[in-house]
Each structure stands twice: as C-alpha cells, then as structure tokens.
Amino acid sequence: MVPAVVVENISKRYHTIDGEVPALENVSFEVYEGEFIGIVGPSGCGKSTLLSIIAGLIEPSSGQVSVFGEKVTGVNPRIGYMLQRDSLFEWRTIYKNVILGLEIQNQVTPERLQHVEYLLDKYGLINFKNHHPSQLSGGMRQRAALIRTLAVNPDILLLDEAFSALDYQTRLAVTDDIYKIIKKEGKTAIMVTHDIAEAISMSERLYVMSKRPGTIKMAVDIKFDIENRTPLSSREAPEFRKYFNMVWKELDVHV
Amino acid sequence: MKIMRCLVLLSLVVLLILPGCGTKEYKEITLNEVTHSIFYAPQYVAINKGFFEEEGLKITLVNGAGADKVMTAVLSNQADIGFSGPEACIYVYNEGKEDYAVVFAQLTKRDGSFLVAREPMPDFKWEDVRGKFIIGGRKGGVPLMTLEYVLKQHGLIPGKDVEVDTSIQFALMGGAFLSGMGDFVTLFEPVASSFEKEGNGYIVASMGEASGEIPYTAYYAKKSYIEKNPDVIQAFTNAIYKAQQWIEKNSDREVAEAIAPSFPDTDLDLLETVVRRYKQQDTWNKTPVMKEEAFNRLQEVMKEAGELAEFAPFDKIVDNSFAEKAIEKIK
Amino acid sequence: MYKQESAEQKEYLRKLKAKKRLIVILRLLLLVFIIVFWETVTRLNWLDPFIFSSPSRIIKTFIRLYSEGSLFSHVWTTLWETVVGFLLGTIMGIVIAVILWLSETCSKVLEPYLVVANALPKIALGPVFIVWMGAGPVAIITVAVTVSLIVTVLEVYTGFLETDSEKIRLVQSFGANRKQILTKVVLPSSFPVMMNALKVNVGLSWVGVIVGEFLVSKSGLGYLIVYGGQVFQLDLVMTSVLILSILAALMYFGVQLLGKWISEKY
Numbered sequence: 001m002v003p004a005v006v007v008e009n010i011s012k013r014y015h016t017i018d019g020e021v022p023a024l025e026n027v028s029f030e031v032y033e034g035e036f037i038g039i040v041g042p043s044g045c046g047k048s049t050l051l052s053i054i055a056g057l058i059e060p061s062s063g064q065v066s067v068f069g070e071k072v073t074g075v076n077p078r079i080g081y082m083l084q085r086d087s088l089f090e091w092r093t094i095y096k097n098v099i100l101g102l103e104i105q106n107q108v109t110p111e112r113l114q115h116v117e118y119l120l121d122k123y124g125l126i127n128f129k130n131h132h133p134s135q136l137s138g139g140m141r142q143r144a145a146l147i148r149t150l151a152v153n154p155d156i157l158l159l160d161e162a163f164s165a166l167d168y169q170t171r172l173a174v175t176d177d178i179y180k181i182i183k184k185e186g187k188t189a190i191m192v193t194h195d196i197a198e199a200i201s202m203s204e205r206l207y208v209m210s211k212r213p214g215t216i217k218m219a220v221d222i223k224f225d226i227e228n229r230t231p232l233s234s235r236e237a238p239e240f241r242k243y244f245n246m247v248w249k250e251l252d253v254h255v
Numbered sequence: 256m257k258i259m260r261c262l263v264l265l266s267l268v269v270l271l272i273l274p275g276c277g278t279k280e281y282k283e284i285t286l287n288e289v290t291h292s293i294f295y296a297p298q299y300v301a302i303n304k305g306f307f308e309e310e311g312l313k314i315t316l317v318n319g320a321g322a323d324k325v326m327t328a329v330l331s332n333q334a335d336i337g338f339s340g341p342e343a344c345i346y347v348y349n350e351g352k353e354d355y356a357v358v359f360a361q362l363t364k365r366d367g368s369f370l371v372a373r374e375p376m377p378d379f380k381w382e383d384v385r386g387k388f389i390i391g392g393r394k395g396g397v398p399l400m401t402l403e404y405v406l407k408q409h410g411l412i413p414g415k416d417v418e419v420d421t422s423i424q425f426a427l428m429g430g431a432f433l434s435g436m437g438d439f440v441t442l443f444e445p446v447a448s449s450f451e452k453e454g455n456g457y458i459v460a461s462m463g464e465a466s467g468e469i470p471y472t473a474y475y476a477k478k479s480y481i482e483k484n485p486d487v488i489q490a491f492t493n494a495i496y497k498a499q500q501w502i503e504k505n506s507d508r509e510v511a512e513a514i515a516p517s518f519p520d521t522d523l524d525l526l527e528t529v530v531r532r533y534k535q536q537d538t539w540n541k542t543p544v545m546k547e548e549a550f551n552r553l554q555e556v557m558k559e560a561g562e563l564a565e566f567a568p569f570d571k572i573v574d575n576s577f578a579e580k581a582i583e584k585i586k
Numbered sequence: 587m588y589k590q591e592s593a594e595q596k597e598y599l600r601k602l603k604a605k606k607r608l609i610v611i612l613r614l615l616l617l618v619f620i621i622v623f624w625e626t627v628t629r630l631n632w633l634d635p636f637i638f639s640s641p642s643r644i645i646k647t648f649i650r651l652y653s654e655g656s657l658f659s660h661v662w663t664t665l666w667e668t669v670v671g672f673l674l675g676t677i678m679g680i681v682i683a684v685i686l687w688l689s690e691t692c693s694k695v696l697e698p699y700l701v702v703a704n705a706l707p708k709i710a711l712g713p714v715f716i717v718w719m720g721a722g723p724v725a726i727i728t729v730a731v732t733v734s735l736i737v738t739v740l741e742v743y744t745g746f747l748e749t750d751s752e753k754i755r756l757v758q759s760f761g762a763n764r765k766q767i768l769t770k771v772v773l774p775s776s777f778p779v780m781m782n783a784l785k786v787n788v789g790l791s792w793v794g795v796i797v798g799e800f801l802v803s804k805s806g807l808g809y810l811i812v813y814g815g816q817v818f819q820l821d822l823v824m825t826s827v828l829i830l831s832i833l834a835a836l837m838y839f840g841v842q843l844l845g846k847w848i849s850e851k852y
Contacts, residue, residue, distance in 0.1 A: 395816035430717035
C-alpha cells in the first residue's frame with residue numbers, strides 16, 4: 001500500500017544577508033492513509049516550516065516529499081492546510097467563505113456545493129450560512145474554517161497549531177469536535193502543536209522534534225485501551241500519563 | 256558706472272542681511288510691479304543709476320504678475336507703491352472702496368505690446384486679421400481691451416469678423432502660441448523680440464501705435480499712505496522724473512546698458528533693439544504728469560469693452576501735484 | 587433580548603434621540619450665527635466689505651448671475667471638468683497601484699520616482715501642460731488628474747501591501763495564482779483604503795481644476811474667481827468660492843454614500 005505521505009530527508013536552510021540559518025535537518029517519516037499523526041517540539045524547531053514544505057508552499061533545500069507516490073512540487077489539491085488563524089474574510093458571508101477554496105480551484109460544481117451544504121448542516125452551521133464571521137463565536141469560526149478546508153475534498157489535512165488561538169475550554173470542545181469530523185470523513189491528518197496533551201489525545205503516532213535545526217528525536221505509537229477513542233476520553237485513560245511523561249522528558253524545553 | 260553698480264549691489268545686500276541697521280537715512284520702500292519688462296525701462300534706469308538712492312529711497316522690487324495682484328498687495332499693505340495699469344485704481348474706486356488708490360506718476364503712455372504672427376508680414380494691414388484667430392489676453396485686462404478697441408476702429412468686430420481668445424493667463428500666452436494655438440498673439444517685450452529671434456513668430460504691428468495715447472502703466476498708493484508719507488511720494492516721483500529725462504538725453508545703447516543689470520538673461524543687442532523700438536513709438540512719458548484726456552480715453556476703451564459702467568472722476572483718482580513739483584525742482 | 591422594551595431601554599433611546607437633535611440644532615445655529623456675524627461686521631465696517639464681501643452682497647451676486655443665465659454654464663463647466671478629472675485620476679491611480687502590486691520588480695524600480703513625483707508640486711507643471719496640450723479643458727483636466735494621481739497610487743498601493751498576510755497564505759494554500767490573490771483577497775480587503783483615496787481625491791480634483799482654470803479658461807467657477815479679482819469685483823470671487831465649497835461638499839457626501847451602498851451590496 002502506498003503511504004499517504006512520505007517525507008524523505010527533508011532539510012531546510014534559510015538564507016539571509018547575515019548568513020545561513022538551518023531550520024530543518026534530515027527529517028524523515030511516513031504517514032499511512034487514515035492515520036492521525038502529531039508533531040510536537042520546542043518553539044522554533046521548524047514544525048510549521050515542515051508542514052509548509054509538505055503542503056508545497058515552501059521548497060526544501062534538500063530531500064523530497066511524496067503524496068500518494070507523487071513528488072510534491074507545489075500546492076497539491078489533495079492536501080488541505082488549516083492555519084492557526086481562521087482567516088475568514090469579514091466581507092464574505094459564511095457560505096461564501098467556505099466555498100472560497102472551490103472558487104480558487106474552479107470546482108464550483110453542483111455536487112461540490114451539495115457537499116458543502118451537507119457539511120454545513122452536519123456540523124451545525126447551516127443556520128449561519130448568511131451571517132458574517134464577526135457574528136460567530138471562536139469555535140464556530142474554527143468549524144467554518146475546517147469546512148472550508150474540507151470543501152475541496154482533500155485526502156490529507158495539515159493542521160498547523162490550528163487551535164492555538166482559542167481559549168482553553170473552547171479548545172477542548174473544538175478539538176473533540178474536529179477529531180470526530182476528520183475521522184468520520186476518513187481523512188489523513190498531520191497536526192503540529194505545542195500542546196503535548198492535545199497531541200497525545202488526538203494522535204495515533206507522535207513525533208517529537210529536537211530544537212533547531214529540527215530533526216526527529218523520537219517516535220511514539222499511541223494506543224489506548226478504548227474503543228472509538230476521542231480526545232476527551234483519551235485524556236482520562238490511564239496510559240495517558242505514561243505517554244505524557246515520556247514525551248515531556250524527551251522535549252528540549254528551555255525555560 | 257561700475258562703482259554705481261557696486262554701491263547698488265552693496266546696498267541691496269545690506270538691505271537683505273542687516274534689516275534696519277547700518278542703512279543711514281534710507282527709507283525702505285516695497286514696490287510691486289505688474290510684470291518685469293523692458294517696457295518699464297525708465298524704472299530700471301532709476302534703480303540702476305541710483306536716482307532712488309539720491310532721493311533717500313531703498314527700493315525692494317517685487318514682481319506681482321498681474322495688475323490685480325499688485326493692487327491687492329497695495330491694499331493689504333504688503334507693498335507701499337504699486338505699479339500697474341491705472342485701470343486697477345478705477346475698478347477699486349468704482350467698487351466703493353473707501354481708502355482707494357491714487358495715481359501720482361505715469362510712466363508709459365502707450366500700449367507696450369505687439370501683434371505677433373507666424374510668418375513675416377511686411378505689408379501688414381489690420382484688415383489682414385479678418386477671419387483669423389488672435390490670442391488676446393484675459394477679459395478685464397487692458398491689453399485685451401486695447402486690442403478690441405483697435406480692431407473695432409478698423410471695422411473688425413471681435414467674435415464676428417475675427418476670433419479673439421480670452422481664456423489664457425497673461426504669462427502663458429506665448430506658450431500657447433508656441434504650442435500651435437492661434438494665428439496671432441499679442442506679446443510684450445522682451446518676449447516678442449525673443450520669439451522673433453528664435454523664429455517662433457514675427458512682429459507685424461505695434462498696439463501702441465495703433466491705439467493712440469492711453470496711460471498704460473503708472474505708480475499709485477493708497478490715499479491714506481499718500482496723506483501720511485507725502486515726502487516719500489515726492490522723493491519717488493523725483494527719481495522717476497530724473498530717469499525719464501535721462502532716457503531722453505541718452506542713446507539707445509546707453510539706455511540698454513543702464514537697464515542690463517535688471518535683465519541678466521537678455522543680451523545687450525536685443526535690449527537695444529527693444530529700447531529703440533519703444534523710443535520710436537514715443538512710449539514713455541517725458542514727465543510723470545498724467546493728462547486728463549489720456550485718462551478719459553482709457554475709460555472710453557474700458558466702457559467699450561463693457562467693463563466700466565460709469566466714468567470715475569479724474570481729480571479723485573489722479574494727483575499730479577507731486578509730478579508738477581518734481582518738474583519745478585529738477586531742472 | 588427582551589421583546590418588550592424595559593422602561594430603562596426606552597429612556598436610553600429617548601436620550602440618544604434628544605442628543606442627536608441637539609447637535610443638529612447647534613449646527614444650524616452656528617451657521618446662522620456665522621452669517622449674521624459676517625453681515626453685521628461688514629455693515630459696521632469693522633471688516634472692509636470691499637475685501638470680505640458679505641452674505642447680502644453674495645446673494646445679490648448670485649441672483650445677478652442666475653438672471654443673466656450664466657450661473658448654470660459656469661457651474662456646469664467646472665463641475666464636469668472636476669468629475670472627469672476625479673474619475674480618471676481615481677481609476678488610473680487604482681490601475682497603476684494594481685500593476686505595481688502584480689510586479690515587485692516594477693514597484694521597486696519605480697519607487698524613488700514615485701516618491702519624487704509625489705513631493706513635486708504638480709501645479710507648477712500647469713503652464714507646461716498648456717504649452718503641450720494647448721489651452722482648453724484637456725489641459726485643465728490633466729492638471730486635476732496629475733494632482734490626484736500619484737497620491738492615489740501611493741495610498742492604494744500601500745493599502746494593498748498592508749493586506750493581511752495570513753489571508754494571502756490561506757488562498758495560496760488552495761493554489762491561488764497572483765491574479766486570484768488580487769481579486770479575492772487584496773482588492774476586497776483594500777476597499778476601505780480605496781474609498782478613502784476617493785474621498786481625498788474629491789478635494790484634490792477641485793483644487794486641480796480651479797488651478798487649471800486660473801491659468802486657462804473663459805468660463806467656470808475658477809474663471810469667475812480670476813475675472814472677479816481682475817476687475818476687483820470681490821463679491822464675485824466670494825460667491826464663486828461659496829458655490830465651489832458647496833459643490834465640493836456635495837461631491838464628498840456623494841462619494842461617501844456610494845461607498846456605503848457598495849459595501850452593503852457586497
């Protein structure tokens with residue numbers, strides 16, 4: 001079976017007048033279809049850079065990324081990228097916001113629009129179709145951003161600190177929500193976060209990165225003895241603590 | 256002559272750098288001229304030959320660029336003495352200003368502009384402009400009024416028999432002609448002669464000759480200023496009269512040399528040509544006295560042009576007493 | 587939300603309305619006061635009515651112009667020149683700003699030239715335009731356009747640059763090309779900046795046209811100002827200035843309303 005994502009020896013060096021800054025050093029891993037992968041690491045270790053490279057927004061200095069066997073050379077419609085801020089356009093209605101990706105990719109077809117309606121309905125935003133982002137709560141906006149990402153039907157979702165802008169309680173509720181949506185739609189997901197607990201509660205496998213220049217220090221397979229685990233239920237599992245300590249020790253955290 | 260020039264330069268420097276100190280008994284006067292032209296040669300002679308200084312006056316010369324702006328400067332006390340067409344005084348009086356401006360010395364008695372054509376026309380008659388287009392200057396200004404007066408005298412009705420453009424500001428008329436507008440344009444000196452020199456136009460007629468004696472440019476000040484400073488006005492008038500006499504007695508070349516410092520960008524030969532032309536046309540007053548009949552002809556021209564509803568009284572607007580005293584004093 | 591407004595809410599709304607009414611009344615009072623003051627002061631000769639004119643003289647002049655039939659043609663001349671200059675300046679300004687945004691090389695190369703052009707008093711070029719294009723409405727409109735053009739370009743372009751980079755990254759993640767970034771993110775988010783530029787241009791276009799008319803004209807409000815000054819009919823000058831101010835204010839509010847209408851529609 002072809003893995004969904006193969007990251008091979010990715011290195012990235014930034015060039016400025018003052019010199020070269022190494023951001024990533026020889027990062028390699030694989031992700032299989034349907035998996036939910038987490039990446040944690042100290043600030044500045046290059047996690048976001050890594051995601052941008054996988055998404056095709058940045059070119060690596062060396063190494064390559066393949067998606068379903070094809071080399072990534074630019075933005076790939078099979079990959080959906082969810083950023084930290086929802087960046088919904090205030091001047092558009094929610095409906096117009098979520099079809100933004102379809103507009104850009106020239107995919108505004110009746111089937112796609114039907115799918116969008118389905119998503120809006122399923123995830124509780126159908127009554128807010130004609131509202132503006134300013135009229136929605138943080139959690140609702142995040143859901144809208146997710147629907148926008150899902151509207152173009154990507155196979156792989158990249159989540160770049162996608163929930164950091166929310167307050168703690170909302171964050172717990174939203175991650176739970178979104179996890180369920182992603183699993184239901186059968187998407188593959190790679191999530192970058194600095195919240196260890198969040199990563200452990202959502203991922204099946206967790207990669208811990210070193211400080212800059214980032215490289216993979218440790219891979220942890222996360223298994224809970226729960227059927228149909230959710231982020232909230234995972235947090236209560238006995239094994240949770242074990243994983244947490246394992247990861248925490250491994251992280252190069254400087255105070 | 257060189258020493259005189261140095262003195263003038265030095266006193267101007269002193270005037271600029273040490274205001275109010277070091278200048279012995281000189282009274283500082285701001286004189287606002289309607290434009291800078293060889294047409295006003297006697298004035299520059301008075302400045303450069305030190306006649307003003309002899310009378311105890313230090314002149315700061317400002318280019319007002321328009322009769323209305325000169326008058327405005329005088330009325331708002333930015334200038335002590337204004338130098339422009341006396342029609343400004345008539346307008347101000349008629350519009351009911353209480354402290355109106357009074358003329359005390361006349362400098363030019365004819366229109367100083369020339370009709371310029373695109374080709375030389377040595378046998379030019381006024382009839383030749385029939386059906387053509389002349390850039391004439393702005394409504395309300397005397398150059399246009401004189402042009403229309405002359406045209407009517409030769410049986411040509413402006414607007415019907417000949418097209419006269421009145422939309423362009425004075426300073427831009429030459430430029431508009433250069434850009435290809437019109438068949439003729441009226442220009443002052445030195446612009447008219449420099450156009451000829453560059454081959455951009457040819458002088459075919461003199462407005463001054465065609466129109467007869469009209470007081471074209473004169474010196475005036477607010478009535479209140481004259482009442483408070485009669486000695487300044489007298490000194491000024493004396494200096495002007497000296498210059499008027501000096502021009503009478505000296506050759507065109509010498510006049511050109513005397514005014515050259517005021518026109519650094521014009522060459523001496525051109526200056527001489529223009530001076531000769533103006534002298535031949537009897538452009539300059541020989542004394543600062545303004546004649547009543549000439550004054551009334553000006554009002555006639557203005558009335559014809561529709562700019563004057565009723566005549567203003569000569570004895571209110573013109574005060575020849577200073578001019579007459581100057582003639583007595585200076586023999 | 588209470589369907590039934592509480593007494594407190596009613597009181598709050600009533601106070602708000604009263605305050606608004608008070609402001610309108612005060613504005614009118616101020617206007618009346620200015621007019622009365624002006625008229626009195628010139629009648630008593632504390633200010634010279636020859637120079638400052640007075641409301642009664644202005645009304646007389648206005649009526650005279652109207653009965654002569656020339657009022658409309660003067661107003662119309664200046665008005666259409668200003669509107670054309672305004673539209674041209676704004677549209678060209680936005681187009682140039684777009685071009686600068688689309689090509690980074692272009693904008694870097696042109697940057698110092700734009701800064702210099704902005705600092706240059708374009709009005710000084712008025713005479714040059716007249717020699718170049720001949721005396722007439724074309725030159726006048728050109729003066730109006732140049733006065734507003736560079737300012738528009740710089741303001742709008744800067745507005746473009748300030749577009750939220752996160753939003754741009756977002757559309758890039760969907761594979762948007764430069765043109766799509768422009769139409770879907772930059773232009774809509776720069777709408778307030780563009781409206782602002784329009785409002786500024788109203789004033790600038792009027793200035794440009796009046797200056798143009800000072801140099802070349804035989805009709806128009808600027809022409810009346812020049813002519814009035816020439817023959818010392820300062821009432822004419824004041825009347826024209828007043829009409830000018832009213833028209834400029836109307837145009838400004840018109841643009842403001844247009845902005846509101848567009849933002850509500852889209």
